[in-house]
Amino acid sequence: MSLHAFKESLKPCSTTQQPPSSNSFLLDSHFPTQIPRIPPKSSLSQQIRRLQDSPLSISPPPRPQRDAKCNNDEEEDEGNLVVKKANLGPPKLTPFQFDHTGPFQPLLLSSHGEIPVTQVPSSINCRLLEHQRVGVKFLYGLYKNNHGGILGDDMGLGKTIQTIAFLAAIFGKDGESMLSGNWENKRDPVLIICPTSVIHNWESEFSKWSNFSVSIYHGTNRDLIYDKLQADGVEILITSFDTFRIHGSSLLDIKWNVVIADEAHRLKNEKSKLYKACLEIKTPRRYGLTGTVMQNKIMELFNIFDWVAPGSLGSREHFRDFYDEPLKHGQRSSAPDRFVKIADERKQHLVAVLRKYMLRRTKEETIGHLMMGKEDNIVFCAMSDVQKRVYTRMLQLPEIQCLINKDMDCSCGSPLKQVECCKRIVPDGIIWAYLHKDNPDGCDSCPFCLVLPCLVKLQQISNHLELIKPNPKDDPDKQNKDAEFAAAVFGPDIDLVGGNTQNESFMGLSDVKHCGKMRALEKLLFSWISHGDKVLLFSYSVRMLDILEKFLIRKGYCFSRLDGSTPTNLRQSLVDDFNKSPSKQKRHVVVFRFLAAGSLEELVYTRQVYKQQLSNIAVSGNMEKRYFEGVQDCKEFQGELFGICNLFRDLSDKLFTSEIIEMHEVHKTEKQGSINLSEETCSLVSESETRLCTQPVRAATSNPELEDLGIVYAHRNEDVVNFGPGTQEKIDTGISSGDSLSMPNISSIPQRKKPDCVPKKQKVTLIDERKRTQYRYIAQFMGMGELAFSKWLLSATPLEREKVLLDYKKKKKILNG
Template structure:
């Protein structure tokens, strides 16, 4: 399941026709209640109905679905992963270009579609005189062969306008003409770029595609590249290996020039890479210590590639489909990984990319609820495919909102106070990320051989972290949090004890979100305590696993393979025998 709960029905109905009823039954009995129950202000009865339907759906799926995740099977053998979401401040030129794009006639006709028509008719503009926009640069190009418009007008403009906003959020060079396009499209793109750049056109090298190497590789006018520049510098000094993902081939070209300018040794993998050369590139990166960065297309390299030598993953631009970004991360977070993996997803703060990520949260939560039976926190008012509850996520007006002066995501998730109250509040999430991910990585890498480091090392790490944290803030990283602190928060369906209480407490907590504010110090302290507990628990599980493996006369690897092949009955028998032996040993020691 990647985008909608109905995808689950499509898959199961194809494999086992009729196992989930017909389409309308599934939609009415499962799909709608689960979505309505996840709404932030949903009545308590909706939440309870959603909880009941969720349990029923999971019980039905168990009859046909055998699902084994890494966390459930070989999680104790994995070295771990942290998924960090980093919000980078757009440059001043990017912000101005973003606002000018929102003011273009092509977008304004979409924003104002529901307003009453100016001709005096009671009908909205979209049903009266404003179906077409001849003055729009994008509209005029799309309808160059049909000046009266098309049957979809003006909604045919939605996708092209979204693409332009994403390009501006990513890098200003992307909105310029692509030499591979037809001549007429290049002219229209140049015209649109000139309108969007306005008085800043000379700062970005004009409206035509730049061939200037120094200009393309410069990070001055791209907020995310400024942050990336600093992160790469820190990581390469520590001997880390980095995977750098982008879904745009043109963005990969820009990043390639940036890496060349900075002197990094890198490889590249995209859709144009010959099939017979791909595995050799992967093997070379895993084998060679001199290879520092692997530049990869998110769509071409997010499946079937094992890059276990990398311990840093950067997702430069978010995808609408959360599964693509998650699959990209798992190129290094997989069996055989050599070090703890840290993921940094870079987002343009106050841009469309924030909304893309918020929808990713929503989709991930629906998937966890429907497939795994998790209890997820309710952050959003929006309900997918429901025009009555578009909330802050859905609908055309939300897509084309001006978010450039606010942090949309932080306001919803409430991991910080209001944006702009002070550098201490804004930097807190960054400090938590930097403390453990930039300078704490060395401890993670050595934890298996040097579990007890001296206090002096920790103190020096903290001092370095504070300095570097300020540098990152200066470079425009305004907010950060961990994705696992937002998604996958609740108990799984199998934890029956206290389930109802969890639902109730989750509801009360979220409905009173504007009444309780935790201090920055308390949040930081609780986060550190949670990390220590999680680390101790993981170490304990690993030791216990090794003890059971020794009891069976196997090493950890062979015992793991045996577990995957063993039946539940065989596993239970081994566990009972091990516990009995452990109990007898304790009794002998007491005597």
């Protein structure tokens, strides 16, 4: 997709506005008059037009009084800069209201004529939204058939409220359950396991919505609560994941009516102590509440479902072979048609199975009409020249070179790989030496113990060069190490960046010339503030907030700062002051997520897109564009995404993300007679079931306006990942009384042998020898053997492959001329 097309296609979508995070700035323009404006149709292009109409001298407005809270204690965690901009204008929609959304009458859950009658009390039902009533019915449908399941609604749709309403119905609260004869309305207790941070929220919600006997199994009073539980004095027991993992063994002899795991994605790892402890709970019904049932891998989906509904997805091996592998390989950009067809069949079958045990709704589907819109834009900012040089020097450090070359033959002549022989440790490396200062022979994880520290340093360089300098709050030993590291990567630029120690100069820290993200922010922020917009600046890094604070002071902007050091009793007042205008919380929100182009952040983002796509495919049955050649957890197809070599790849001279996205458009024309490298020269590619397209790629359209902003490329996230409703929305979510949780019936879809689902190298008998010879010639032209060239080919970008082919043809033409 070209930048021109992107600019023309930006339009608002309807999702909710998010509250400010703990590390953020809240900026208010305080202009005397506001011009009413409707939400923008084209966010990024609008900013450009504003800048064209505004003087770019960026002279600050009159400096009003500021309110800043400085951080002295919070732990540093470097991350990306995110900007949220709330556009002023008359609200189009009515405010969100939960109270009294329905008639004051009970919600009948049991079948007509069924005794006892099960219903949600009128006092609760009258306050439920329609989608919440559907959720309560879903939970009860599972309950009456002794099934477990997952309520997978988006955050903010009231999973807690739906759960309490469901429990109030099955416990017959408020005297509204019509009991017959001497039927005893006695129930075993309910166990709720949740993060520590929401324990008291659960307790508070129970007190607001019903009259349960609620106890908290947490802290020093655990023994007293256990005695009360044994004496049948507890209906609802709430505990945290950590408490249950450590002290939950005493609760395993209790027979629970229902067990509920809030934020059930915490149970994604089957090898964790928490997961194993939760498997020991005695109950016929386990329920999970989560808006992200799958975060990283499809196998996480199996782990959660195998806890709430054991056996619902078959055995682990069956799920991996029948669903996981086909879905991943069918999503490859060059997957053969039969792989894509099998993946589509398995996807539909998986969604059909999941619908029996999971109800998944999005805000757009349920309360979208009650909310203002939100746009999520990904903006790739050009790093400054000095940032690029420092980033490149970082990649040349011995630690990273050791990781990149780990699988090469050892230079000592041993048949072992470098990682198994002489290059397992890096005694001349600054980072390695610090990590192993007490163990010069290295650790059991060497050299892979270097991966995370090196990634952190690359991320710091991508955000701001000051972040890799020593932090005065650290111990002297670490400060010395960081100073030595900074000197090594700054090299000849050390004077340009103010030395290898923390810059104490206000003017130096507030200057934007050496930081690509801040150069873009400077111009965009001037436009937003001058047009009366309110702006929230987010960063995971406290040190980055310190730099932003100095920048805002220098520009004369009014702001408030909210981070981990802000007293709890002041946080809400800061937010309220920011939202003091009459249109409080009724604004269209535009999010700009700043990423450093050509850095590790691009690769991390594309991996996030990959994982979002897999989640949409497996959970919702969505159709997703096939951008990537890489396959997660498959060494044979690491492609452009996976493996250590990709993590530490130099992307500074590439348009990595834009090439991948625009390559998808090229793939659409493959079947129209296009010729690519695999057809002309690559017989080995046919052997590995891969067709690598090397069509000329339309690079991101050169745009002087974007270049002036310091933006290399930008797109809307929803244009890349399908956020629309999936197959599951169209399927009935109820469970009939005759349904069972036995092994899913897969006979309706022909089962194929594993080689059909997982590509393996195999000998191809009908090979054009001319293609094999041509492939060998290109490998020789590259100075590589055929095997080495094939590995390079699988990891190279389309533009790199195209360049090699063109250079080879030019040389061949010269030799033949």
